[in-house]
Structures are given as C-alpha cells and as structure tokens.
Amino acid sequence: xxxxxxxxxxxxxxxxxxxxxxxxxxxxxxxxxxxxxxxxxxxxxxxxxxxxxxxxxxxxxxxxxxxxxxxxxxxxxxxxxxxxxxxxxxxxxxxxxxxxxxxxxxxxxxxxxxxxxxxxxxxxxxxxxxxxxxxxxxxxxxxxxxxxxxxxxxxxxxxxxxxxxxxxxxxxxxxxxxxxxxxxxxxxxxxxxxxxxxxxxxxxxxxxxxxxxxxxxxxxxxxxx
Amino acid sequence: xxxxxxxxxxxxxxxxxxxxxxxxxxxxxxxxxxxxxxxxxxxxxxxxxxxxxxxxxxxxxxxxxxxxxxxxxxxxxxxxxxxxxxxxxxxxxxxxxxxxxxxxxxxxxxxxxxxxxxxxxxxxxxxxxxxxxxxxxxxxxxxxxxxxxxxxxxxxxxxxxxxxxxxxxxxxxxxxxxxxxxxxxxxxxxxxxxxxxxxxxxxxxxxxxxxxxxxxxxxxxxxxxxxxxxxxxxxxxxxxxxxxxxxxxxxxxxxxxxxxxxxxxxxxxxxxxxxxxxxxxxxxxxxxxxxxxxxxxxxxxxxxxxxxxxxxxxxxxxxxxxxxxxxxxxxxxxxxxxxxxxxxxxxxxxxxxxxxxxxxxxxxxxxxxxxxxxxxxxxxxxxxxxxxxxxxxxxxxxxxxxxxxxxxxxxxxxxxxxxxxxxxxxxxxxxxxxxxxxxxxxxx
Numbered sequence: 308x309x310x311x312x313x314x315x316x317x318x319x320x321x322x323x324x325x326x327x328x329x330x331x332x333x334x335x336x337x338x339x340x341x342x343x344x345x346x347x348x349x350x351x352x353x354x355x356x357x358x359x360x361x362x363x364x365x366x367x368x369x370x371x372x373x374x375x376x377x378x379x380x381x382x383x384x385x386x387x388x389x390x391x392x393x394x395x396x397x398x399x400x401x402x403x404x405x406x407x408x409x410x411x412x413x414x415x416x417x418x419x420x421x422x423x424x425x426x427x428x429x430x431x432x433x434x435x436x437x438x439x440x441x442x443x444x445x446x447x448x449x450x451x452x453x454x455x456x457x458x459x460x461x462x463x464x465x466x467x468x469x470x471x472x473x474x475x476x477x478x479x480x481x482x483x484x485x486x487x488x489x490x491x492x493x494x495x496x497x498x499x500x501x502x503x504x505x506x507x508x509x510x511x512x513x514x515x516x517x518x519x520x521x522x523x524x525x526x527x528x529x530x531x532x
Numbered sequence: 533x534x535x536x537x538x539x540x541x542x543x544x545x546x547x548x549x550x551x552x553x554x555x556x557x558x559x560x561x562x563x564x565x566x567x568x569x570x571x572x573x574x575x576x577x578x579x580x581x582x583x584x585x586x587x588x589x590x591x592x593x594x595x596x597x598x599x600x601x602x603x604x605x606x607x608x609x610x611x612x613x614x615x616x617x618x619x620x621x622x623x624x625x626x627x628x629x630x631x632x633x634x635x636x637x638x639x640x641x642x643x644x645x646x647x648x649x650x651x652x653x654x655x656x657x658x659x660x661x662x663x664x665x666x667x668x669x670x671x672x673x674x675x676x677x678x679x680x681x682x683x684x685x686x687x688x689x690x691x692x693x694x695x696x697x698x699x700x701x702x703x704x705x706x707x708x709x710x711x712x713x714x715x716x717x718x719x720x721x722x723x724x725x726x727x728x729x730x731x732x733x734x735x736x737x738x739x740x741x742x743x744x745x746x747x748x749x750x751x752x753x754x755x756x757x758x759x760x761x762x763x764x765x766x767x768x769x770x771x772x773x774x775x776x777x778x779x780x781x782x783x784x785x786x787x788x789x790x791x792x793x794x795x796x797x798x799x800x801x802x803x804x805x806x807x808x809x810x811x812x813x814x815x816x817x818x819x820x821x822x823x824x825x826x827x828x829x830x831x832x833x834x835x836x837x838x839x840x841x842x843x844x845x846x847x848x849x850x851x852x853x854x855x856x857x858x859x860x861x862x863x864x865x866x867x868x869x870x871x872x873x874x875x876x877x878x879x880x881x882x883x884x885x886x887x888x889x890x891x892x893x894x895x896x897x898x899x900x901x902x903x904x905x906x907x908x909x910x911x912x913x914x915x916x917x918x919x920x921x922x923x924x925x926x927x928x929x930x931x932x933x934x935x936x937x938x939x940x941x942x943x944x945x946x947x948x949x950x951x952x953x954x955x956x957x958x959x960x961x962x963x964x965x966x967x968x969x970x971x972x973x974x975x976x
Contacts, residue, residue, distance in 0.1 A: 316770060316773075316774075318774050319770075319773055319777065360766055387766050387770060387773070390816055391816055391817070391822065392821075392825075407809075408769050408772075409772050409773035409775075409801075410773075411776075411798075412777070412780055461840055461841070487837070487841050488871075489841070491875070492806065493841075493842075493875055493879060494879050494883060494936075495842060495845045495849075495879050495882055496845055497841050497842055500844045500845040500848050501844060504844055
C-alpha cells in the first residue's frame with residue numbers, strides 16, 4: 308500500500324515510517340502543509356495520514372484544499388486536540404477517520420487498512436461471505452454451512468462490521484464507534500462481551516474458528532489457512 | 533405590556549397629572565364662583581338698601597308702585613314685595629317662598645324650565661317683606677364653561693399620558709428585549725453576540741456597555757480555556773506521543789521478561805492521558821458552547837441503546853441491567869453527550885455494586901433514572917458524589933479517577949437538567965430531570 312504522511316514532528320514521522328514500513332507499506336513524508344498538498348495532488352495514494360497541527364496552518368485547511376481539488380483519497384486525520392467538537396470539525400472538513408494522539412500503532416494500522424479497503428463506490432456487497440459463513444445484509448440472515456444462526460440486532464451489526472473488514476484487524480475503538488456509535492471509552496468491557504457472545508454463536512463446536520482475537524490490537528474475521 | 537416597568541411608571545405619572553388637573557379645576561371653579569357670587573350679592577344688597585330706605589318714608593302701596601316702576605328701568609334686577617301675611621303685593625318675586633337672608637332658589641322661566649336666581653329677602657320695618665334678586669345665569673354659564681374646558685384638558689392629559697407611556701414602554705421594551713435576546717443567545721452557546729448600544733449615552737446604553745464588557749471578559753476567559761486546552765494538547769501530547777511510540781517500539785522487540793513492565797508503563801501512560809482527557813472534556817462541556825449544536829434527541833432511544841450495549845457485560849459480571857417503562861420522550865440536547873451521561877450512570881451502577889445487584893433504567897416524563905438495589909451511598913458521600921476526583925471510601929479499590937459523575941453533572945448542567953440522588957433503601961437512585969421539548973416552541 309502506498310501512503311502519504313503529512314506530519315511536522317520528525318520523531319513521530321520517523322517512527323511511523325519505520326513501523327508502517329515493517330507492516331509492508333511504502334510511505335511518502337511531507338513535513339509541512341505545502342509539500343503535503345503538492346504530493347497529495349500529484350500522486351495516487353491509498354491513504355493520506357494528515358496531522359492536524361501543522362506549523363502556521365491548520366491541517367483541516369489543507370484537507371479542504373485537497374478535497375476542493377478533486378482528490379478523494381481516504382484521509383485519516385491525526386490530532387493532539389482531543390476535544391468533543393474537533394472530531395466533528397475534522398469529518399466536516401472531509402476527513403474519513405480521526406485519531407487522537409498519542410495512539411497505539413496497532414490502532415493506526417487497523418484504521419489505515421479499513422480506510423484503504425473502502426470500496427470506491429458507496430454500495431457495499433449485499434452478501435458477505437467468509438469461508439462457510441454467510442451474512443445477507445438485505446434479508447438480515449446469517450448462515451454457517453447452510454445452518455441458520457440467530458443473532459441479536461447488535462450482534463448482527465457487529466458481525467457485519469467484522470466481515471466487511473474480513474482479513475483485517477478491527478480494534479475495540481473502531482467497533483465502539485462503528486457498531487455502537489460511542490465516541491468515548493467505556494470502562495466496562497462491552498466489546499469483549501459482545502464479541503464473545505457472537506463467537507459462541509458463530510464458532511462454538513466448529514472445527515474451524517473464524518473470529519480471532521489479535522492480542523493488543525483487536526479482533527479479526529478471517530478464512531483459515 | 534403592563535408587565536414592563538416603564539409602562540407602569542407612565543401610567544402612574546398620567547394618573548398623578550390627571551389628579552392635579554382635577555384639583556386645579558375644582559379650585560379655579562370654586563374661586564371664580566365665589567368672586568362672581570360676591571359681585572351679585574353686592575349689587576343686590578345696594579338695590580335692596582335703596583328700596584328699604586325708600587320704605588321707611590312710604591307705605592307698602594307706595595313701595596309697590598316704586599318697585600313696579602323700577603322694574604321697567606334698564607339694568608333692573610328682579611323684585612318682590614309681600615304683605616305682612618305673606619301675600620304677594622308687587623314684583624315678579626312676590627310669590628317666592630324663601631327664608632330671610634340669602635338663598636338661591638330655582639324659579640321656572642317663561643318656558644317652564646327651572647332657572648336659578650340669587651335672592652335676598654328682608655322684613656320691612658313697617659311689616660311685609662322685600663325680596664331682591666337676580667338671574668344666576670352668568671355664574672351657571674361660567675361654571676359650565678370652566679367644567680367643559682377642564683374636562684377637555686383632563687381628557688388630553690390622560691390621552692397624551694397613555695400615548696407617551698405606550699411609546700416610552702415600547703422603546704424601553706425594544707431595548708430591554710435586545711439585551712434579553714443577547715443574553716439568551718449567549719446562554720445557548722453563541723459567544724459572539726453583544727447587546728446593541730444606541731449611542732444616546734443613557735442608562736440603557738450604560739447597562740448594555742457594562743454587559744458587553746462582562747461578556748468580553750467571559751469570552752476572553754473561555755478563549756484562554758480553549759487556548760490552554762490546545763496548548764496543553766500540543767505541548768503535553770507531543771512528548772507523550774513520542775514517549776508512547778518509544779515504549780511501543782521497545783515492546784515490539786522486547787523479550788518475555790521486559791514485556792510485562794513495558795505494557796504496564798504504556799497502560800499507566802494511557803490512564804494518565806485518559807484522566808487528562810476527561811478533565812478537558814468536563815471543561816469543554818461546562819463552557820456551554822455545545823448548546824449551539826443541540827437538536828431533538830429521543831431520551832428513550834438513548835436509554836434503550838445503553839441498556840442494549842451494557843446488559844450483556846452486566847450479566848457476565850453477575851449483575852442484572854434492565855430497561856423499565858420507556859415511553860418516547862424528546863428533549864433538546866446533544867445525543868453524544870447524553871449517551872455518555874447514561875453510560876456513566878449505568879457503568880457506575882455496574883462497577884460500584886456487589887455481584888447480584890439489579891440495575892434499572894427508567895424513562896418517565898422527561899426524566900431519566902438509573903437505580904440499583906446495592907448497598908447505596910451514605911448521606912455524606914451523596915452530597916459530594918458529583919465533585920471532581922471524589923471517590924467514596926468503598927470505591928477506592930475500583931479503577932477510575934472519580935470523574936465519571938463530575939462529567940455527568942456537567943452534561944446535566946449543559947442541558948439545564950436537575951440531578952437528584954436518592955436513597956431508595958436498599959440502593960441508590962440517580963435521576964436527571966430534563967426540560968420537556970416542544971417542537972412548536974413559541975417564538976419570543
């Protein structure tokens with residue numbers, strides 16, 4: 308994957324370049340807004356990672372310019388501003404996702420993957436399939452090896468989110484935001500509880516497990532092998 | 533309109549002026565009448581004296597003749613002569629029955645209409661009575677004219693007073709209204725509004741000026757808060773970001789022995805950041821700026837979502853979370869913050885109670901209540917439960933910084949909701965009473 312990082316802090320940039328490189332991604336780095344703008348307009352990237360607090364300029368102004376020039380590359384905004392309104396301001400400016408510093412690298416990586424996988428058209432598949440597990444978004448049914456699995460509405464949404472990102476890690480925070488629309492961090496382990504219930508319905512007594520826990524990162528649904 | 537102070541003042545002034553006009557009219561009329569009556573009386577007395585003098589040297593019959601002759605002269609008054617037995621002897625007033633001295637009887641005129649006369653009656657030394665009088669018309673006319681003029685003046689005073697009062701209170705109401713609108717816009721989160729100044733330099737302008745200076749000060753304080761928040765965000769989070777990155781980098785190539793301490797260090801760092809983020813969040817909620825984004829929110833929907841999200845975790849931890857009596861309730865608010873409010877209350881119920889506790893969420897009217905049947909909270913602790921960093925003795929062992937309920941209190945305040953803590957024996961009930969939302973809310 309080819310990524311663009313616009314970030315003025317050299318140490319953070321170096322760390323991200325190294326870590327993303329280790330994860331197998333190519334990274335271009337711009338350390339100010341103008342360079343970032345030139346790169347974003349001139350090259351095709353899978354995801355742009357944009358720091359909001361750039362020297363002398365708000366990253367969101369850069370983002371608006373990028374969007375105004377017709378570039379619809381997914382943008383993940385990084386920010387040290389953790390305010391309640393800041394996320395909304397970021398999304399309004401055309402960001403696709405928003406991550407507050409400091410963050411766990413696993414969180415950044417999972418979100419970058421989720422963004423890059425976003426299909427260009429807004430219509431996702433009606434039927435999602437992973438191995439012998441099938442989820443029909445229209446009929447709202449789930450079957451495994453042809454057997455019907457009964458899920459609560461929220462469990463259905465959770466499985467749908469995981470299957471849409473099949474093969475990729477989905478973090479706890481992504482699930483809180485995507486499934487429950489919670490933009491705060493509950494102290495109770497609601498994600499763990501719901502995943503384990505879902506797992507009990509989908510994977511119990513099966514030879515092949517499809518829902519996996521990725522230690523220190525999150526969950527993933529993937530085909531065996 | 534009468535509820536405005538200036539209208540009441542104008543009405544009071546008008547009433548005062550009207551009273552003054554009435555008193556003045558009465559005094560003028562009484563004085564003029566008295567002066568006129570005196571003139572009448574002087575003329576009548578002079579004529580009566582002359583006739584009485586005449587009577588001394590002549591008989592009643594001669595006097596009758598003199599009176600008849602006199603009555604024909606120009607400028608003559610009215611006369612009457614009565615015999616000793618009271619029989620009319622001569623003159624137009626001869627048939628009048630009045631006591632001796634001055635009187636003002638009513639005598640029918642040629643058309644039979646009553647006509648006031650001023651009459652002086654006196655007994656004659658030789659027997660009989662002499663009556664001298666004059667038509668009182670001039671006094672009556674004067675009184676009528678004065679009464680009419682003062683009535684017109686009174687009506688004008690009342691009319692002008694009411695009109696002036698109306699204009700004055702309109703003007704005042706407009707200016708007070710402008711200041712009220714400004715204050716309400718600011719309460720609703722629009723910090724840029726200021727009270728208009730008309731430039732007349734009057735007391736209203738001074739009030740608006742002082743108000744604006746106060747608002748500037750508040751805006752400055754809020755701007756500093758925002759500035760401090762973003763400065764802290766940048767200057768604190770940037771090094772912490774690097775610290776976390778270094779720890780993560782170390783962790784990725786750590787051996788089994790050093791992985792544990794590194795993970796613990798990262799967890800400590802995250803917990804400190806979380807406390808810091810929670811404090812900032814409370815401060816931001818308390819600034820009131822979020823009000824600008826209020827929209828219609830279903831309180832019941834939020835309660836249902838929270839119970840749906842937390843019921844399984846509660847069950848796994850040996851507690852029970854139920855939703856009770858939920859009717860659709862719409863309020864004006866911030867869905868994200870209200871969700872957090874309910875989540876914090878429910879989580880407190882789960883975290884700070886023993887296993888086996890039953891937690892209930894109830895939405896009735898425009899109130900939301902979260903109650904449990906756990907051990908409850910002592911009276912002393914209840915009063916401080918919403919303070920920042922306050923943690924009852926019993927809760928010191930559970931994780932958390934004591935900011936959850938402080939945030940709940942801040943969110944409730946933002947929504948103008950009142951929070952009530954009750955001992956429900958056994959257990960604790962927290963109730964947030966919101967203002968009901970009427971979509972067709974009348975314009976001010």
